[in-house]
């Protein structure tokens with residue numbers, strides 16, 4: 001394998017040669033990526049099953065389906081996205097025309113996490129290719145089968161000097177962060193996000209940080225409880241809760257708490273059976289550290305449903321916990337597992353104080369039939385994105401930018417936002433030379449008066 005330094009240098013040369021600038025080149029690469037995903041479909045199911053015990057349904061719904069949609073969308077709109085945009089020019093600039101050119105950044109670095117290892121390595125890549133960049137991908141070391149497969153797929157499909165994969169842990173990641181990349185796209189945890197930003201700042205490399213946080217799920221008194229319970233069950237327990245936008249905890253109105261939790265238990269059993277860990281179709285926890293971290297939370301509060309664990313196979317059944325508060329260990333950090341604490345509120349305004357404990361969540365979900373309250377939540381609480389009366393579905397609409405705010409991240413992507421993320425908007429003013437208005441120059445007699453009028 002080529003040394004990291006050499007690899008980046010080769011990509012710089014490739015980029016400078018200008019090959020990635022044309023529509024023809026980019027569309028061809030996107031087609032190749034699309035064929036690659038289709039060609040490897042059976043192996044993708046296999047490797048994600050080995051790493052995380054993901055079922056075929058989950059792989060299709062949350063990894064493959066999403067990527068297919070993204071690449072098809074990019075292929076359809078690439079030409080339109082690439083066009084320079086003509087914008088207005090003020091009268092003070094008589095004779096000139098103004099344009100925004102869509103300039104690729106150059107050589108980009110994509111660092112991925114383990115929870116959706118294929119999706120979160122390839123989705124940013126679609127944006128990088130569409131925008132005309134080259135890319136180095138560093139997938140997670142915690143999902144070795146999928147990361148190896150990503151390397152094999154990329155190696156077989158693209159030239160190394162255009163797109164390549166570097167495997168490794170945090171040391172390799174840090175070595176990559178020393179290189180003179182032109183853009184860094186990072187998906188992962190808040191602590192590592194800070195390291196990435198610090199490293200990038202030393203070379204003033206622009207970054208996108210797709211991070212996490214504690215995403216609240218609020219169920220109000222007037223919510224349709226059965227459907228709320230069903231949609232929360234799906235959002236929370238898919239991939240055994242190891243999803244960045246999974247509902248972290250539920251805040252339910254005190255008047256409907258009892259009824260809601262009964263619905264929740266029923267929906268879990270309908271969707272996953274009474275003992276999912278025996279079904280063979282339920283995702284496992286990624287490693288022993290995470291398993292031990294999650295099971296240590298089981299000593300807190302009262303478990304009112306689930307709680308069974310299997311360390312050998314790293315499985316934890318869907319679990320509902322009550323009687324926890326913001327001092328409990330489970331409420332300190334993102335849970336990232338199939339444990340769902342239930343907290344209560346009386347007045348909608350209290351939601352604000354709850355969310356303040358873990359500010360700027362990546363997602364927020366609010367269940368209510370009251371439009372005024374829906375508006376209040378949407379306008380008054382800061383969060384990356386979310387849903388009213390649903391969970392996680394905002395991610396699947398590529399018309400919506402996906403990203404965090406504050407501690408949950410910087411920047412956004414999906415659909416045309418992926419293209420924009422990997423594109424520098426270069427402003428160019430084209431001036432005529434057939435005349436030259438004198439008033440702009442300091443020796444013009446009328447200059448001051450004309451300028452005063454123009455700027456009023």
Ligand code: NAD
Pocket residue numbers: 111112113114115116120138139140141168169170173174187188189190192193195196209210211212213243244245334336362404409
């Ligand atoms: P992580 O931050 O531990 O690792 C992410 C990547 O960073 C991996 O490739 C890893 O090798 C690398 N890395 C780890 N330590 C590093 C260091 N010290 N220096 C440089 N690189 C380092 O995250 P994870 O555990 O793989 O993923 C889970 C986290 O990711 C959760 O917090 C989750 O919310 C977040 N996440 C966010 C999104 C999103 O789209 N916003 C999506 C999925 C996951």
